[in-house]
Amino acid sequence: MSATTLTATERSPRMAIATLRSLVWLLGSIAVLSPVFADEYWLNSILIPTIAMGLAGIGLNLLMGYAGLVSLGSAAFMSIGAFATYNLLLRATWLPLPLTLIAAGTITGVVGVFFGLPSLRIKGFYLAASTLGAQFFFEWLFTSFRWFSNNSLTLTISAPRLELFGLDLRSAPGRYLLVVIVTAILWLLANNIVRSRIGRDWMAIRDMDKAAAVIGIPVAGRQLLAYGISSFYTGIAGALFAFAYLGTADAHSFDLDKSFEVLFIVLIGGSASLAGNFLGAAFIVLTPIVLTRVVEWFDLATVFDNGVLVNVERMLFGVIIIVLLIREPDGLASLVERIVARWRVWPLRA
Amino acid sequence: MTATQNDPLLRVQDISLSFRGIRAITELSFGIARGEICSLIGPNGAGKSSLLNVINGVYWPDSGQILFEGQAFPRLQARQAARLGIARTFQNNALFKRLSVIDNVLTGLSRHGQADVLAQVFRLPAARREDRRFRERAEEIMEFLHIDAYRDVVVGQLPFGLQKRVELGRALVSRPIFLLLDEPMAGMNQAEKADMSRFVADINHYLGVTVLLIEHDIGVVMNLSDHVVVLDYGRKVGDGTPASVRENPDVIAAYLGTKH
Amino acid sequence: MHYFLVILTSGLLAGIMYAMVAIGFVLIYKASGVFNFAQGSLVLFAALSFVTLTEHGLPFWAAFLVTSLMMVVAAVIIERLVLRPLVDRSPLTLFMATLGLSFVIEGLAQLLMGTDVHQLDLGIDDVPTNFLGLELSQFDLFASAVAIVLVAVLSLVFGRTRIGISLRGVADDTLAAQSIGIRLPTIWRVVWSVSGVVALVAGLLWGARQGVQFSLTMVVLKAMPVLIIGGFSSIPGAIVGGLLVGASESLADIYLGPLLAGGAVSNWFAYMLAVGFLLVRPSGLFGDRTIERV
Numbered sequence: 080m081s082a083t084t085l086t087a088t089e090r091s092p093r094m095a096i097a098t099l100r101s102l103v104w105l106l107g108s109i110a111v112l113s114p115v116f117a118d119e120y121w122l123n124s125i126l127i128p129t130i131a132m133g134l135a136g137i138g139l140n141l142l143m144g145y146a147g148l149v150s151l152g153s154a155a156f157m158s159i160g161a162f163a164t165y166n167l168l169l170r171a172t173w174l175p176l177p178l179t180l181i182a183a184g185t186i187t188g189v190v191g192v193f194f195g196l197p198s199l200r201i202k203g204f205y206l207a208a209s210t211l212g213a214q215f216f217f218e219w220l221f222t223s224f225r226w227f228s229n230n231s232l233t234l235t236i237s238a239p240r241l242e243l244f245g246l247d248l249r250s251a252p253g254r255y256l257l258v259v260i261v262t263a264i265l266w267l268l269a270n271n272i273v274r275s276r277i278g279r280d281w282m283a284i285r286d287m288d289k290a291a292a293v294i295g296i297p298v299a300g301r302q303l304l305a306y307g308i309s310s311f312y313t314g315i316a317g318a319l320f321a322f323a324y325l326g327t328a329d330a331h332s333f334d335l336d337k338s339f340e341v342l343f344i345v346l347i348g349g350s351a352s353l354a355g356n357f358l359g360a361a362f363i364v365l366t367p368i369v370l371t372r373v374v375e376w377f378d379l380a381t382v383f384d385n386g387v388l389v390n391v392e393r394m395l396f397g398v399i400i401i402v403l404l405i406r407e408p409d410g411l412a413s414l415v416e417r418i419v420a421r422w423r424v425w426p427l428r429a
Numbered sequence: 430m431t432a433t434q435n436d437p438l439l440r441v442q443d444i445s446l447s448f449r450g451i452r453a454i455t456e457l458s459f460g461i462a463r464g465e466i467c468s469l470i471g472p473n474g475a476g477k478s479s480l481l482n483v484i485n486g487v488y489w490p491d492s493g494q495i496l497f498e499g500q501a502f503p504r505l506q507a508r509q510a511a512r513l514g515i516a517r518t519f520q521n522n523a524l525f526k527r528l529s530v531i532d533n534v535l536t537g538l539s540r541h542g543q544a545d546v547l548a549q550v551f552r553l554p555a556a557r558r559e560d561r562r563f564r565e566r567a568e569e570i571m572e573f574l575h576i577d578a579y580r581d582v583v584v585g586q587l588p589f590g591l592q593k594r595v596e597l598g599r600a601l602v603s604r605p606i607f608l609l610l611d612e613p614m615a616g617m618n619q620a621e622k623a624d625m626s627r628f629v630a631d632i633n634h635y636l637g638v639t640v641l642l643i644e645h646d647i648g649v650v651m652n653l654s655d656h657v658v659v660l661d662y663g664r665k666v667g668d669g670t671p672a673s674v675r676e677n678p679d680v681i682a683a684y685l686g687t688k689h
Numbered sequence: 690m691h692y693f694l695v696i697l698t699s700g701l702l703a704g705i706m707y708a709m710v711a712i713g714f715v716l717i718y719k720a721s722g723v724f725n726f727a728q729g730s731l732v733l734f735a736a737l738s739f740v741t742l743t744e745h746g747l748p749f750w751a752a753f754l755v756t757s758l759m760m761v762v763a764a765v766i767i768e769r770l771v772l773r774p775l776v777d778r779s780p781l782t783l784f785m786a787t788l789g790l791s792f793v794i795e796g797l798a799q800l801l802m803g804t805d806v807h808q809l810d811l812g813i814d815d816v817p818t819n820f821l822g823l824e825l826s827q828f829d830l831f832a833s834a835v836a837i838v839l840v841a842v843l844s845l846v847f848g849r850t851r852i853g854i855s856l857r858g859v860a861d862d863t864l865a866a867q868s869i870g871i872r873l874p875t876i877w878r879v880v881w882s883v884s885g886v887v888a889l890v891a892g893l894l895w896g897a898r899q900g901v902q903f904s905l906t907m908v909v910l911k912a913m914p915v916l917i918i919g920g921f922s923s924i925p926g927a928i929v930g931g932l933l934v935g936a937s938e939s940l941a942d943i944y945l946g947p948l949l950a951g952g953a954v955s956n957w958f959a960y961m962l963a964v965g966f967l968l969v970r971p972s973g974l975f976g977d978r979t980i981e982r983v
């Protein structure tokens with residue numbers, strides 16, 4: 080066949096994302112170079128959480144956007160990753176950090192497959208209940224059994240060490256580098272998965288699972304694989320979130336609200352695009368900060384005290400979710416994509 | 430003595446099927462020779478789609494069995510049927526609406542994929558080679574069906590007739606031996622039907638695929654088929670060449686609604 | 690044995706309260722096919738409005754009436770701004786919209802009426818009385834009585850009146866219902882209003898028990914397993930589901946809790962129970978079974 084067919088690999092509906100991708104790459108390069116210029120605040124409070132939550136978003140996105148399976152318990156799987164990493168760092172001191180993360184992710188993946196078993200019998204919305212069960216179960220588990228937090232009185236965990244090849248990564252630039260490198264690698268792999276046969280099988284199951292079964296796609300196996308891979312990603316994201324961002328975490332750092340945050344990230348970012356998750360995460364992370372700044376700027380502290388701000392934020396998120404669902408079901412990613420596309424033709428428009 | 434008559438590719442043997450007390454198919458038996466185009470006709474509700482579903486394992490008959498290439502299957506699994514080389518299209522275009530044309534066609538090859546999960550995650554050479562092979566194969570089929578120009582279009586946006594061809598592509602890409610077509614020309618005008626007839630004939634002639642199709646347009650049936658089977662209320666009332674079936678009084682009665 | 694009966698019965702009574710919240714969900718699900726995640730926030734909103742009014746001097750029934758009217762207004766606004774634009778989208782999309790809605794309502798409620806815990810006194814104290822030989826909470830008995838009355842009223846209203854029959858028509862087949870003149874927006878407004886009043890009643894009872902505060906929104910999380918077990922579209926199912934969940938939670942906490950050395954097993958027990966049910970009966974005890982056509 081001619082060369083054009085061979086190179087036309089990914090010019091499918093996701094082709095539009097190419098422009099978005101270049102945009103994100105641009106921002107990404109800026110981000111990677113940031114430790115050189117950026118101050119600690121920027122790294123600590125904005126970049127690190129955005130990237131970590133973006134990774135969590137990718138995990139949920141693979142499950143919901145590509146495989147069409149619901150999960151309202153993402154935070155629970157983040158907590159499994161965090162607690163698994165903690166215990167491995169503590170008890171398996173001979174494991175280097177990369178392997179520790181991979182092991183923690185794998186543990187989370189296995190648990191994810193287990194909690195995904197109901198998906199073989201239960202469809203759509205009912206599946207949300209099963210994942211909510213996981214959410215509450217793990218919050219209970221990590222607060223009821225002190226072993227997971229090494230018998231700490233406060234049931235909290237913090238990384239005993241974070242090092243790679245002898246370099247201490249606990250500084251802000253160190254944690255930042257850790258998060259960026261891990262996420263970049265996992266993002267690349269997620270891209271591979273999505274464009275492969277597995278990705279197509281998932282989307283086929285999402286669109287019409289009965290037809291997928293009839294043409295020979297192993298639906299059950301693929302669904303469980305989706306839960307496994309998604310949980311792997313979410314688990315590692317949880318570990319990064321706990322140790323590279325929070326520093327100290329407990330089971331309640333990964334409560335239902337956090338699950339909703341991850342859900343919103345996928346919704347806002349756009350469920351058919353991996354890059355969009357970082358847009359969504361940026362939105363989630365930046366909104367509270369921007370709101371606080373606006374209040375400071377306009378000296379509205381007396382009117383908008385902290386309690387008020389929290390509620391305004393809540394309302395704002397709710398409104399945005401509703402508006403996006405109504406008008407922009409493919410999330411911010413497709414909106415940005417359309418804007419960028421219009422920009423490119425702008426000089427040529429009559 | 431023709432070899433085809435003695436060892437049919439498919440034999441339906443005493444198949445009975447009922448839904449909640451309603452008999453859809455009653456003791457149906459007939460055979461389909463290798464390489465022929467067989468049409469299944471009959472008034473609405475005669476059990477034609479149900480029969481297709483039995484043949485490719487979506488429904489299990491209450492009694493009777495399917496013999497495919499001489500092997501007997503009282504209960505056939507859908508995946509098994511796919512593996513045996515039985516492919517089908519559906520009345521309502523069971524396509525993956527949010528995927529592109531080429532992605533839809535590629536899903537037809539999915540069950541032939543050998544590259545394992547890790548190879549795909551890391552895009553190892555084995556996975557890349559397989560991907561290239563599958564895409565080449567998909568391109569072949571899309572060219573054959575004249576849909577290659579639409580390869581990147583999301584299927585949900587295509588007109589119905591083109592969607593039907595995409596579904597055909599998805600069914601053909603895995604080189605099936607036997608193709609089941611459920612009303613492939615429903616909703617088409619005369620020109621489109623002529624096109625589709627040509628495609629079906631080409632599939633049979635050039636790709637060597639045996640075809641069983643459900644069709645209502647008698648003109649199409651007469652022109653296209655080698656063999657016609659007529660169903661009425663789940664029973665066979667005619668079975669033979671198009672000409673012989675046309676003269677069959679039982680068939681005429683079934684279509685005119687005479688009670689029997 | 691006596692102890693067991695007491696635990697069981699108090700669990701059952703708690704279950705009736707769950708059922709009451711669940712009924713609000715069932716109404717909305719029957720009419721619009723959506724699991725209204727915002728029901729919990731409606732409970733909070735209703736209860737907060739009520740206490741704010743009574744704290745400003747309004748007598749009980751006046752406050753009840755005014756709050757009910759507010760819930761009707763809310764229903765109309767929600768129908769217009771959220772439900773109508775999303776009318777033919779997937780159930781999951783609608784669910785997420787109600788999730789967003791819950792955030793809006795919670796934020797608004799607390800913005801306008803503050804985040805303090807309010808005490809709510811309905812005049813019935815939570816003291817044990819002797820009922821049929823068992824020591825049960827007077828309040829629980831009162832709540833159960835209210836729930837029974839509520840269900841009776843709802844059954845009458847929806848079983849006999851024109852609106853009720855229209856509702857059942859809509860639940861069966863929206864297109865057919867519309868073609869004979871039933872107006873969907875009207876139905877939705879009615880149903881959401883009724884649901885709002887149910888939320889108010891539930892809010893009063895729950896609020897009297899544990900104070901009117903943000904945690905009231907958590908009732909929605911309890912309602913989900915109730916509905917899964919009882920089926921989303923059945924009021925008797927909601928009651929049976931509520932009883933089952935209430936009883937098993939209560940028993941699980943007392944008998945299972947010590948075994949698992951943990952605290953509130955009831956946090957997740959109901960969900961696991963629901964999942965267990967789903968594996969056996971994917972559409973719940975009383976739910977509609979859908980047949981998929983190929």
